[in-house]
Amino acid sequence: MNDPFDTARLRHAVLSSWASSPTRFREDANAEEDLYLGGYRDRLLVELAQNAADAAGQDARLRVSVVDRELRVANTGTPLDRDGVASLASLRASAKRDGVGRFGVGFAAVLTVTDAPRVVSRTGGVAFSAERTREAADVTGRVPVLRLPWPTDEPPPDGFDTEVRLPLRDDVDPAALLDEFADQAVDLLLSLDGLTRVEIGDRVWHRDGDELHAPDGVTRWVTVRDSGELPANLVAATEQRPQWTICWAYSTDRAEHPVLHAPTPTDERLSLPARLIATLPVETTRRRVAPGPATDLVLDAAIRAYPRLLDHLEPAARTNLVPLPDFPLSEVDDKLRQGVLGALRATPWLPRPTGDPVSPAAAALLPVDSPALADLLADVVPGLVTAEFAAPEHAAALAALDTRRLHAADLVAAVTGIDRDPAWWHRLYDALAPLAEVDADAREALGALPVPMVDGRTIPGPRGALLIDADLGAVAIGDAVHPDAAHPLLERLGARRGGAHDLLDSLRDDVERSVDDAESGMDLTDLHESVRALVDATGARPGERPWLAALALRDSAGDWRRADELALPDSPLLDLLDEDTPLGVLADDTARAWPRDVLTAVGVLDTFAVVVDESPAGPDHDLADEQDWWESLPEPPTRMTAVRDLDLVADDAWPAVLALLAASPETWQALHEPHGYTGWWIGRHALLDGQPPRTLRMPDADALAGLYDAAPPDLAPSVLRAVGVRDHLDVTDPADAEDLLDRLADADRPVGAGATMRAHAALARAVRDGDVAADEVEAPIAVRTLTGAVLPAAEGVVLDAPWVLGVLAPERAVTVGLDFDLAEPLADLLDLPLATEVVVGVVRERAEPVAWTDLGAVVDACDLVGVPVPPGGPIVHERLTVRIGLIDHEVPWWVDGGVVHCTDTTAGLARALAWATAHWPARHTFAALLDDPDTLLP
Template sequence: MSGADPFGTERLRAAVLAAWRDSPTRFTEDANAERDLRVGAYRDRLFVELAQNAADAAQAAGVPGRIRVSVVDGELRFANTGAPLDARGVESLASLRASGKDRLAAVGRFGIGFAAVCTVTDEPRVVSTTGAVGFSARRTREESGRDGDVPVLRLPFPLEEEPPAGYDTEIRLPLREPAPALLDELAGEIGDLLLALPWLAEAEVDGRVWTRSGAETVRISGPRGVEHWLTHGPWAVPVDDDGIPRPRTEDVLHAPTPTDEGLSLPARLIAAVPLEPSRRRVLPGLELDVALRKAAGEYVGLVRAVAPEQRFTLVPAAGFPKSTVDAELGELVVAKLAEEPWLTTVDGELVSGRQARMLDVDLPGLPGLLAGMVPGLVAAPPSVLRSLKPISVQAWGIGDALELLTGINREPEWWRKVYAVLAEGVESHALAPAQLEGLPVPLSDGRTLPGVRGALLVEGSGELLELLSDVDVPGLRLVHPDAAHPLLERLGVKHADAKQFLESEQLQYAVENSVTDVQSGLDGMVLAGAVLRLIADSGDQAPSWAGALALPTEDGWRRADEVVLPASPLLDVFDPEVFESEGALSVLDEEFAGDWPSGTLVATGVLDSFAVVRDEEPHEPDHDLPDEDLWWEATEPATVVAVRDLDLVADDAWPAALRLMAARPETWQALHTPDGHAAWWLARYALLAGEPPSAWRMPSATGLSGLYDVVPDLGLTDDLLLVAGVRTGLELATPEEVTDLLDRLGDPARTLAPGLIARAHAALVASPVDVADLDAPARVRAADGTVTEEAVVLDAPWFAAALEPGRMVVAPQDPDRLAELLDLPLASGLPAEVAGEGEYVAWADLPALGLVADLLGLPLPDGGLILHDPLTVTVDGVRHEVPWWSDDRLHAADTSEGLARAFASASDRWADRYRITVLLEDPAPHTLLN
């Protein structure tokens, strides 16, 4: 070493001590300033500040530097290569307010950051090849004559120490207290320090070694592996071994070592920006603005250095900024990415965010097919589109793509490639089939259809293509075979084989208008032959609209479902007027019928027997069935399975018609459908031996004997007779059936049992018909079988003893309705008067009745009755002796019968009147068992 005090430390100490003596407050200011740096600005920046000094020394020497950190005998030692300590450096070490470096040109060669050593020691030493100095709190107290907290770094003292071999300088810091984790903390920071300080090439910490190498891609090799950083200007982003970026989500500004200014950008900024003395915060102002704008401009270069497919990861994500610097820098970067080219298009050009377009659906192959058609189109997954919106990238939807494709002229093979890409999108659910309704389709005639609606895919080119060329069907659209792809089927395009061709709307339209077209002079034979052939090729499976096909008949062209085969048995059961000119049906031309199998003609709609109408979800009575509105109103069917043309059957042909319907499963099912139209209509309008089915009874219905005659033998099974509505009981559904029953009851030639009469009257009461729809019968049947023109309806039981049986009509369920149906008065309306006063007797004063009530477990009614001996009444001018009566009061003859009826009525036990009578005669318990 050159002298005992090569750096003039004695002069420096003398100046400081003089200043302290001349201005006592200066000492306090220095102590406070150093304490503020120790406990505030540099409390956790020891290694950062020492590494900065080492990097500056290496830069000054012009050689990449090395550092070594270790703990020896309780002393932290930080050795480095590079420019050794000099007098200016010592002056910087001993000053809290000055640095021996240009603030932006050098990193930190012995500036105020050296104060960070005070966080761990009171006795720091700097040992260099040019000399050594030390600082000491103890010696400062001795020199200054002060006690307590003193500034450590104001009085340098010369030392006689040398740095370790291979290093130019070593900082030696006797630790104030043991710090076992200190080196591990440093080990965690070494990678970032080597990246931020390019003049440092190697760092050793307690035997562990890290190295830095590389230029554009920096390699930080350490004990735990290698880190790669892609760099451009002041920016760096970590990448994997393949160069794929691993964007950061949270970081701080490095200037070049860490500050407290949080950043959220995907890459790290290591820039020379103006900082506060603590180097923790930036200094706002023009100088900072210029530095941030320059850094933002360099960011685009970093993005371009990444592979095109990875560049999107470096677009700053939207969110709350981590700091004011983060907010300003983020806006500048986004603006640069929006204005400067960095996105690679499918054409290989670079465009800015504002110029770029990107599909918002995941269709990897589509952008390449659109090359040259969409300026600025960038191929990228839709997942990145949201992150690119801040840089003004335009989202381009599938609708935009379809709009672009509409009207362009491309070879069919190119369209097939487009369909293949779109099909992958549909399979992955990136696209819904409904989004592709406007997809253009090249046709075999050279046109391009703007949408798949109505297009047909033709399988093969043989007879079917020949057939299609013969049929003039407006709007028929056949896809070019070189463009055919399964996607078109997914979107609704049908294969033009026989079955699918029959499902085309164009053919349906042509068939539905075929009769009108023939009547206007067009040739219908080609269309009729083509449709019949298609139906035959599809296994005689025809669509419902095939019945509208125009076919030649004996009297012109008619719809197929209005035509009957020449040999059909319907010709024998339908009324001949049906086949007259302008009739409901016509007979198919015999020569034409001979050219086609009957099964094909029937599948088309031509009738060889009764046709069945089916509708699983009917909504209204629109099935062209006879009297369908009335049936619908009565049943409100959930399904419709019905027989057509029942109203065309001749009156005398119903037995044959029924047998014909029973011979086929589909019509048999329609006949037996619950609440079906066929059975409903037959019961009302069919004729058996000239009479409605309900006018006859089944042979087994003997309970109707005398009222209805047995149905004659018409060659029909019992099942068919029942389906047609032949009676097994007295059910009445229509006004006609009620009128018929009234006529039968009033027919003197019929002998009827009293029970049948009672059931007939009950059936009349239960019928759903409106009295307004009926005419009053001329004669009625009384309860004893008498036919009379004058009768009354018994509505009060006491009148039964005062009226002749041949005058009474009985309907216990509803006498008022029966009187209304028969247009008869009620018995209670006849003038009646009880003869004599009689004697009032309370029920409790009748011991015999009390005994009976007790036997039956009945309470005695309140009040009493008027006893007569005998009881006589005058009804309608005629005097009668009766057992009991009721007007405003209850009357009874003084007989067992009279008392029993009165008591049963008063006790509401009318059904027990005969039992009470017997008990009054013999009030013994055993009577109840007889």
């Protein structure tokens, strides 16, 4: 058989050495066993792939298959040569030169699965066999398999340059072995720089640049590689190859990669998120990295290269590459962790909203994941990164890099003092709102957020500011947030929500001091524009906000005056006031510039102004004689509306004034308010036909004719009643009583008997009911009697009993009518005696009493009238005489000490019966029935 690699010579040399030195045989056997049972016990595929990568350079392909229980590992690259075969058979020597590999001592790993490995190549092949070695060495037991090569003429498969063929021992499961190799495929591609493709059975892994693709076509790894030359002194000291290489590999599946590869796996545990494969000096066991300058140089290069992995990841995935705080797992791990953290901390890789990256050391994180907030603050906060890095999943990584996380107070400080339009501030509040919802501390800090106001100012914090609901344009109100900036967050932070009404109310202080401000030279233009716009927006009515009347406006002479001290130039009110009225006229230019309803709402007079107080506390509304009105009320009012400036009306203008008041709903209501000030004042101080209204009667109140003059008939009855014009007698106070008594004492007044009695009865009831105290009224000097005549008061008596009229001259009797119970209070009021006190009579004749029930006509009369027959009975006289002083008077009836006397006549019996039944007004009915019981029959 052809022997291109002169294996016969190699076998002869080995067999000769064994023959000359039996210990050499045992040394070779032990060394080989140490290799495949020790350092290479689990490195079969790794070692074969390593040798394949060394042989192929930068584009090695590896294929692993099982054919008839024979494991075959094919590779591309430099085929087998004489030196390579010598290396295979030497155990210690290696043919690796200038970075191009051949099979070396690592080939001993094949003995873990076979006793008869073969290597076939385009240039020839060699075979090893434990059985043939025993025969050649004439020994039994364990032998060094890889010391004696034999030639073989098997060709490699098409497309490959070399193939290792390993007949599997019976205890090896081919399928399990392929699965084990499949688990190592990624490790091979990552660890071996020259290897680009691995086929295991029907599964293929391949590397394309910095990306590694799995059999399913998904990119699962990204890599960063670097290389360099070791200084000559380090090469000599470590026996390393001059060139060093590193590869950082990161799995997008984020699987654990716990050990360092140098370049094959070692026992150096790492806690980094990425795998490091580097040509580091290792101990002879290939399990541990050999410390020293060469190791430090390569690790430093690895640290510098690590941040380049970030370029292969989407921004949101980059923090996965940050080693999280943990205890280092080895000295190498400690060095790498610290170095990588320092490199990541200083490298600009965190994206900013502006596009340019920033290093974690110079970066600032938002307190909340808000892209909108990040965009707004990108040019405000130095180093601000995109919002996604504020999410919780990035917190631990960025904390490990000491990246500064902003708090709400930092954001407030950053935006304080910057100049932005109101809409920008609204967007900022909107972005910060979620933070305020979940974090009480943040909410407190946000309370200092700048807030743009309508007047152009920016205030530090929204507390007390006013959020406007309505669209009020550019009304310049100091307390109002600019409408374009208004946001619910501001209300959460202490702003008040309201519309035009609230905004208008916020001007109260400015309005109330506006006259002083104007007189001191202050420009009121903004205030005027604000008031005008807000009054118009609210639809405020005259008197609705009394404080608006203090607004300073110019009068026709150019002076500043309160709005309620001015009238519109064309106001009809001007023709109704006194010539010396203090009321001014509004300047023409203001009257033309402002809507009329706005001017009247702020208090400028078009008609009479109305004062409205929903909860009056006292007579403090600056109304004429208000104190007197308040004291006249039976109890304080719970609400009041009152027309002001009534004391400025000209005496002859009152009919027109009343018509004007009746024409406006506001003044009409004030005029008609029960017990209201307006009607009270007009009733006492206005003049209709030269008299106050309360001294007049309604034109149709005929019962008051003579006592009061009729009011002008051209005014509405409701208006006349509202201002006190009388339609009935009503005595409510001492003034009413004195006025009525004066009218009764006026002999020029044609007061009839009926009106006189009604007037006396009204006066007596006022005294009886306590409305008028008799000692509060000055007694009249004259009184009007039953006949209608006016008599000096000293000559009059008050009729308190009807029988007295039988002897008393009617010209002296002052009567209350038929209700004699009112006689005593009237007498107190008039300071007159009662008639029964002056006229004291004695019945002259004696007679017998008669029971009422014994008088049939009386019984029938009571039955017809519907009253019970009274108990007892009168003393009936044939003739009844009463002596008054020295004079006898014949009378039809009399009452003496409560005993009723009467003559046996219709007149006497009827009066006695009416008095006894307390039905005095029915006396004439009784008389008719006593004369003729059929009087009431139809």
